[in-house]
Amino acid sequence: MKPIHSRRLIQVVKDLQKTSDQRICFILGAGASVTSGIPSxxxxxxxxxxxxxxxxxxxxxxxxxxxxxxxxxxxxxxxxxxxxxxxxxxxxxxxxxxxxxLNKKPSAGYAFLAEILASTRHNVVITTNFDSLTELALYQYTDKQPLVVGHESLAGFARANTQRPLISKIHGSLFLDMANEPDKTDKLAKSWQQALSALFHDRLVIVVGYGGNDGSLMSVLQNLTDYSQLFWCEMQGVDPNPEVIELLETQQGKWVSITGFDELMFDLQQALGLKFREQEIEGMHRNWLS
Structure with missing residues (x-):
C-alpha cells in the first residue's frame, strides 16, 4: 500500500462540506501532542x-x-x-x-482543532492520550465547554448526537485511573465498545498521531464495518505498522502522508471554511500566516 498526499484528504473534506451532512470523527494518539512538548x-x-x-x-x-x-x-x-x-x-x-x-500548552494544531469542534458538526474526538490539550484548547480559544468522558463507567454519556464538543478518553486521563498496562490496553470495556460503535457509525474517521499499538481501539476498528471512510495519517517517511496496513486494506481505508499535526489541522480548518483568527493564535511558536 502506498500513501496518498494530504491534499487528497483535504479535497474529500471540502467536498463533504459542500455536498453532505456527514460528520467527521477524529482519533488522536500521542503523536498529535509532540509539538506541544509531550514526547510520543x-x-x-x-x-x-x-x-x-x-x-x-x-x-x-x-x-x-x-x-x-x-x-x-x-x-x-x-x-x-x-x-x-x-x-x-x-x-x-x-x-x-x-x-x-504537566503544564504543557496546546500547540497551534489544537487551537485549529478546537475551532473545528466548536464551530462545526464535526465535534467528536476519540483519544488514547491522557493529556488535556484538546479540552484546554477549547476553553482557551472558543466559548464552548466540552463534554469529557474519561472513564469506562461514564462511557454511556459519549453519545453520537451530542451538540457539545465530545472528548472520549478511552484509556482514562491524568485525573482518573490511567490504563497503561497490557491487561488494560489490550481490550476495551464493553461500555466503551458500544459507545465507540455508535460514534463511528457512518462517519468519516481521521486518525492522527495514533500508532495502533494497543489491542483495544484497534480491535474496535477492525471489527466495525459501518464507518463511511477511514483516513490514517502518518508523518512523511513513517510507515504504519502491519496491523494498520491490514486494517486499511480490509476497510478500504487510505494511508495519508502528512507534514505534521499542526499543519493538517490548519488545512482542515481552512477546508471547512472557518475564519483563521490570527489574533488568538498570536504568541504561539509558529507563524501560521508565513
Missing part, C-alpha cells in the same frame, strides 16, 4: 527499553529476547515496556507520566 509513545518506549537494559543487565536482555522487543519495534510494545520499567512502583510510573504532561 514511541520515544518513551525506546527510553524505557534502554533503562531496562541498563538497570537489569542480563535479566533485562533475556526479558527483551523472550518478548522479541528491539529498539526498532519498541513502540509496538509500549504497554509491556511501561509495566516492566515501573514494575517496582506503579505509582512512580503514573507520576512520571503526570510530570511529562
Amino acid at each position: 509513545g514511541g520515544k518513551l518506549a525506546r527510553e524505557w527499553l534502554q533503562e531496562i537494559l541498563e538497570v537489569e543487565g542480563e535479566e533485562g536482555e533475556l526479558w527483551t529476547q523472550e518478548h522479541k522487543i528491539t529498539e526498532e519495534n519498541a513502540p509496538t510494545h509500549y504497554p509491556e515496556l511501561f509495566e516492566r520499567r515501573f514494575r517496582d512502583s506503579r505509582q512512580n510510573g503514573f507520576e512520571f507520566l503526570n510530570q511529562t504532561m
